[in-house]
Amino acid sequence: MTPITEVEGRRLALSNLDKVLYAASGFTKGEMLHYYASTAEALLPHLRHRPVSFLRFPDGPDGQRFFAKNVPPGTPDWVHTADVRRSDGTSRQVVVDDLATLMWAGNLVTEFHTPQWRTDAPARADRLVLDLDPGEPATVVECCRVGLWLRERLRADGLDVYAKTSGSKGLHLLCPLEPTPSEQVTAYAKKLAQDAEAELPDLVVHRMTRSLRPGKVFVDFSQNAAAKTTATPYTLRARPEPTVSTPVTWEEVEGCGDQDQLVFLAADIAPRLERYGELLGPLNDPGQGRPLPHGPHGPHGPRGRTREAGS
CATH class of the missing domain: 3.90.920.10 (DNA primase, PRIM domain)
Known part of the structure; x- marks a missing residue:
């Protein structure tokens, strides 16, 4: 019954x-x-x-x-x-x-x-996402190295940056935005991925082509498109174990030397919430949204390096 x-x-x-x-x-x-x-x-x-x-x-x-x-x-x-x-x-x-x-x-x-947009503003993203996906033998350890480079670049562009595990093999970076047309966010994210590849050619690839990806981190910018979606924070994943897409601190990202350090199961989440609170809370605060930069370092040149955003 x-x-x-x-x-x-x-x-x-x-x-x-x-x-x-x-x-x-x-x-x-x-x-x-x-x-x-x-x-x-x-x-x-x-x-x-x-x-x-x-x-x-x-x-x-x-x-x-x-x-x-x-x-x-x-x-x-x-x-x-x-x-x-x-x-x-x-x-x-x-x-x-x-x-x-x-x-x-x-x-x-x-x-x-x-998706990165709300039903009251279709195709206007209020967050940016970069999905860092490792190609074997690369792991989340390499994703963290790439994530730290992207964090500094995003902060230089005046954006606050937060991180979570994908709940699978990779790492997601998220930035709260003032509502912005999804195609503009996608174009900016693509430029970030290209710049990361130019700066870290032995570690990063920005194209999805499978043959390019072994041993490198694919910086997937495409999930900013209006028609695309990303695993929601705190969702369980259909993996062999009940892993969760889990918010992480930048200290955890900086200290990641083993892929098992950033694997979190359902039972781990309540203690983490008690210890850290809701690390991604600012993503849901409209007052935290930042404007999308217009140039390589925002409309007013380099900025934001002193802000401890997302930490």
């Missing part, structure tokens, strides 16, 4: 709570739902007002996975949705605005992926 739970006045049927999703650790669906509930205060601000794309893996990471953008069949009528324009027309997507919706979506067994 499927248990019925009430969350913020909404009745939810939560199914198969004892089902093991992550075989290596025995992590169950019930534990997944508990994780999302216990981190909701930190997670929800990154989901609110953004259309969500789901990577669903109902039988665990080793089973079938499918990416879903459209509102799933059977979605309760109280779940918020939004129209999203695509190249092939308009579609309707879920917006996870509250705990009840988070629990409903978690019951589908999902990773959360969100």
